[in-house]
Amino acid sequence: LPISLYAREPPVLRAVSPLAEGSDRIFAELALGLGYELCAPLPFAQAEFEKDFVPPHALEKESLDHFRALLKQARDGHNLTLFELDGARDRATDAYAAAGRVVLNQSDLLIAVWDGGAPAGPGGTVHTIYEAVNYHLPVIWIDALAPQNWQLVSTESDIARDEKDRAQPAFQQKSLEQVVSD
Numbered sequence: 001l002p003i004s005l006y007a008r009e010p011p012v013l014r015a016v017s018p019l020a021e022g023s024d025r026i027f028a029e030l031a032l033g034l035g036y037e038l039c040a041p042l043p044f045a046q047a048e049f050e051k052d053f054v055p056p057h058a059l060e061k062e063s064l065d066h067f068r069a070l071l072k073q074a075r076d077g078h079n080l081t082l083f084e085l086d087g088a089r090d091r092a093t094d095a096y097a098a099a100g101r102v103v104l105n106q107s108d109l110l111i112a113v114w115d116g117g118a119p120a121g122p123g124g125t126v127h128t129i130y131e132a133v134n135y136h137l138p139v140i141w142i143d144a145l146a147p148q149n150w151q152l153v154s155t156e157s158d159i160a161r162d163e164k165d166r167a168q169p170a171f172q173q174k175s176l177e178q179v180v181s182d
Contacts, residue, residue: 014039014081016106018099019067020052021059023113023144028070038074041083041102043095043123049084096123104132115144130156 015031016039017024028038042049053063060066074080083102087095100123104110110132112125119126132139132153139153153159 012037014106016041016103018042018103019070021063025066025070027111028074032070032073032077032079037079037081038070039081039083039106040071040074041085041099041106043085043087043092043099044089045084045086046082048087048089093122097127099123100128100131103128104135104137107137110137110139111142112139113142113144129153129159133158 013031013035014037015028017028017031019025019028019040019042028040032038050064050067051057053067058064071080071082083099085095085098085102087098089095110129112129112132114125114129121127129139129141133156136154141151141153141159143149151158
């Protein structure tokens, strides 16, 4: 009998996001809309993490409601895996970094939206990108200030720095207008 190398069931598509404000939530919303499952690694117990989404810490209006609505949408669709890590507020950067490592450990590809600015420290986007590269996890970096300049990052040298210390994609993608005029 021939041995099948593939399962007969369709693959499970799962988005992994801690649901931070901004691109994390946009990604999760789009993924849930496409029928993906959601894996949400939280750096703290949910009640503690939710403190990030109330004034004066919240960056978006109704942030806590938005966070809870995403969890509810995934839970109601029976598509939620929630990791509440045991991070402590007095070591918050370590907690965020641990959540980032769970994202990396649960992912086959990291899609990172980053403006190229200076690193915010452990647990931030830049830190997570560099850890992904060190783990040999493919990274698609979308430049938040010029999204047409996305690139695949596989080594640290793929992220070049300019004189203003803003990271630049090593490869500049041509715009549609440039392609048409060439």
